[in-house]
Amino acid sequence: MANEVCFRNMDQDRPWLLEQYRSRGGYEVLTGILKEKRSPESIINEVKASGLRGRGGAGFPTGLKWSFISRNTPGQKYVVCNSDEGEPGTFKDRDVLRYNPHQLIEGMVIAGYAIGATCGYNYIRGEFWEPYERFEAALEEARAAGFLGKDLFGSGFDFELHSHLGAGAYICGEETALLESIEGKKGQPRYKPPFPAHFGLYGKPTIINNTESLASIPVILEKGGEWFKALGVENSGGSKLFSISGNIKNPGVFEIPLGTPFSELLEMAGGMKDGSRIKAVIPGGSSAPVIPGEQMMELTMDYDAIAKAGSMLGSGAVIVLDESNCMVKVLERMSYFYYEESCGQCTPCREGTGWLYRVINRIETGRGRPEDLALLDDMTTKIAGRTICALGDAAAMPVQGMLRHFREEFEYHIAHKRCLVG
């Protein structure tokens, strides 16, 4: 059942080449739409029917997002692909760019057609040089073959697509910061509303979707929304890419239907490394609260199951930790990340992320104080939900998760000035 959507070409020799993509019917969905002059509404309805939820982490229904844009509003509109894959633990979009760039291009052109946009940007994470080059090469091929450009296949529909390489800021993965960055400004999130659907790139209506979401579109339209939806479970339609890493035998990206038990995913990744025992799992990228290993082994990989366990599926970045890990150290590292990556625009995040890190760092380095855990608890409530974008929440949630499930390790650290483990 695996590799049905974004990875369905992984068995090919060099799947990133146009010729190989086309050998399996690539771009036929697009040409079909253009020839039939299929109505944009029917495309959006099909996407809605698929139950596809944004694969970047927030899980917002893609079809619904598209329907926010009125296709008939005059003026420029944009399709933007968010390939600024920066969440620690996430590396799935990189493989879409590397192995299936044409499916993404096809998806973006279709998205442009559906919302009436004639221009698209793919914002690629700055460190992704190789995927960037491969995507650029694919763009060249697509352009040469007439899948991009003016009056595609005599349909009267124009679509041009550009890639834009980021410069190494996590915050540019936040969609409005990403737009600012494309506009040549400092990558800082905008206050919302207005949302990009109304005031997006250069102030024009814009849809921004994750790489995996857009790359799923051609398959959804080829096989039908219902087919896609049926791959997954209730409220979590389709299959999804999971980047699994940590103390496991074979870290990597796996496409599995949503609702697959975590234990199966772990097995696909070769199980725990060197027979170690699972301690905890961060199921959706570093900002997702940690779940104890035992509990995780009972869960299925879908939006609702993970949410019910107090965490989130996020971008599908599964970080598996074995018992050798000191949770204080793990949290210290993650907090440092958010401290380093806060854009500094709004107060709670700018000041709070540094403070969180410093308190956790002093616990880790044996300088913790008994009142520190209460301070951390309190501080996270003053950051989460009080900021312009979700980075504040992302910085607060891992702290809350760790203190919820592994508080005794922190207490031990403070009392004994050393780790409980190892």
Added chain:
Amino acid sequence: MSDDQMVTIEVDGRELKAKAGTLLIEVTDAAGISVPRFCYHKKLSVAANCRMCLVEIAKVPKPMPACATPVNQGMQVFTRSPAALAAQKGTMEFLLINHPLDCPICDQGGECELQDIALGYGNDASRFVEGKRVVPKRDIGPLIATDFTRCIHCTRCVRFGAEIAGIRELGATGRGEHVEIGTYIEKSVDSEMSGNIIDICPVGSLTSKPFLYSARAWELVQRKSIAPHDSVGSNINLHVRRNQVMRVHPRDNEEVNECWISDRDRFSYEGLSSVDRLTHPLIRKGDKWIEADWQDALDAAAQGLKKARGTSGNRLGALVSPGSTLEELYLAQKLMRGLGSENIDFRIRQGDFRGEEPAFPWLGQTIAQLDELNAALLVGSNIRKEQPILAHRLRKAALEGADISFITPLELDTNYRATQVVNSPAGMISDLAAVARALGGSGGLIDGAEIGDAHRAIAEQLKSAAKATVLLGNLAVAHPDYSLIQGLASVIAGKSGAVLGYLPEAANSVGARLSGAMPGTGGSNAQEMLSNPHKGYLLMGVEPGLDFWNPAKSMETLGQAEFVVALSAFRSESLEQVADVILPIASFAETSGTYVNAQGEWQSFSGAVAPAGESRPAWKVLRVLGNLLDVAGFNQVSSEDVLAEVRQLAGDMKPENSAVNGIENEALLAGTGLTRIGDVPIYAADPLVRRAAALQKTRDAIKASARLNPNQAKIAGLADGDQAVVKQDKSSAVLQVVIDPAVPDGCVRVPAGLAGTETLGGQIGNVTLEKA
């Protein structure tokens, strides 16, 4: 506003009505409900970054920023509920963790928004025990002191630059807690409106450099006044301690200066206490100046004038500064007329007196109406540096899409999209004639004008705009063919349906006319008085070498007079060369008086401090002189009495810019050879600002120089930095050559009003240039 646009919301149990979509903080502010904030500013875009104004809204799970939340029907808001207070206090704790809390040594202490709000929302002890952030000191110029360690990153200053000043000089660089405000590349902040960031900075990051460490806010007494440097009449507050003006702040007046003032109005107060202040009457004894008491000095002045007058009042002339108050100007002309002289004028920088002039020329519209223009043509005006607040108004119109164009002898640095037709002063006349012709005008020069694309475009813009204006600036007034410019502008305005407006140069250029400080029938105007020697002169508030259109000629003429009495607040080299008695007078801050601004609004003010030393308000000096000279009608006991007289005479006058006919006049300025463009730089405009130490250190405070474009310099065989002899009429000056691409071919920019230019002729005229 129709009712259907109005919504009813509830704030803290109070029912409030507001227009749908208004930002919540505007509604609470209007209702007097205090919501703490730092980044919000009514004149700037919404940033929502400080998170201090978080409030609770029913049915919304998270606290919302009041500054960014539009109101809608039935919204239920709690600004002081436990949830709202928890959010506000949480933000305050974060704001304070890296703030140095150095209030005792911070100039903002006592008037600091952070300090004030921390009192209400902060804790008395911090839970933050780590080291605090420190930001290195940055020098951004002579006006603004910085201490970015105190910064709370509200970005008001950054947004001010982008949105109001129109030049992005400050930005936020870095990420997270390393965000810093700065210029990125080491440079100064040079906007002519830069000082406003001192006011909008909620903490002590941006403070006044001249004021630094000189007084605490609570030692200052605030006194209302009116800014004395341009015709905006910006409303200001003088902050006084122990009889000294310590600093100047804007006073809100939405119809005039909104909440802003120019740097010139903010920092010129330094001149009030300059070492040049004249604190005793002076009487010339041979080559020496003797300090005298008032009795002797007034006697000497009266005797001197009486003697010079002899049997005919027409032997006397008076030249008065348009920066004087209405009361001063009125009494000066009354004195002259009482002595039988019709020779009095304030138009000391005007280059051509052939034209007829309206009785009450003004902006032609209100200051606020400039915001709503759809098109404007500015003739001979570097409005940004002449009247910064009016330039800001015009910029607002430009950002809304207005077509602003300039016919200018210097390429201007406009902070918005504008069309500039840059031409030599003689060429400007042709350009105006061409625009007039494109609009269907005829007669005089117009008939032969060659119409280019730019002229046609300007004509079209003015004609098609719903609200258009043609404005004449300082370089138009100083033009030797000003009467032609006026005539052509009248035609352009008339044919296009645009409003003709004047940009009066000084604080009381408009008031001076109302006061009667103009030559009467048979009287001499400024140009005549300063070229045909009279026996006696009365000068008020002027420095002859710097404030007159043709300083060389003026000095020569005044030098031939039998007697010159000057009323001056300052010692002045050129004044001392020509005067016989100098009477020390009070500055604008030290006297009560009235200015009439560009929109014809009479704005009276009181003295904020006592006059320096022995100086006295000029109206009092004039009043005593009137008594000593036995002139009738000098019995006023207060400036209000004087004002009442002016009101009686001119109070009913309505401003009007009737069209004037000057197009048949002969163009006097030759279009051949090299033409001097003698603009008056922003910080050389009047005796007070010329003595404001910090302003004189800014980049706008240029030194006397001969500025040429590279092509013209090549023709003249001159290079940047060379010394050149500038010869004008019979006089000359040696000046440094500066290469300046903004100067058109055939011209050399030799700014006026600067030390080193006193020996030169008219502000605009033919000159020769050679290597020294």
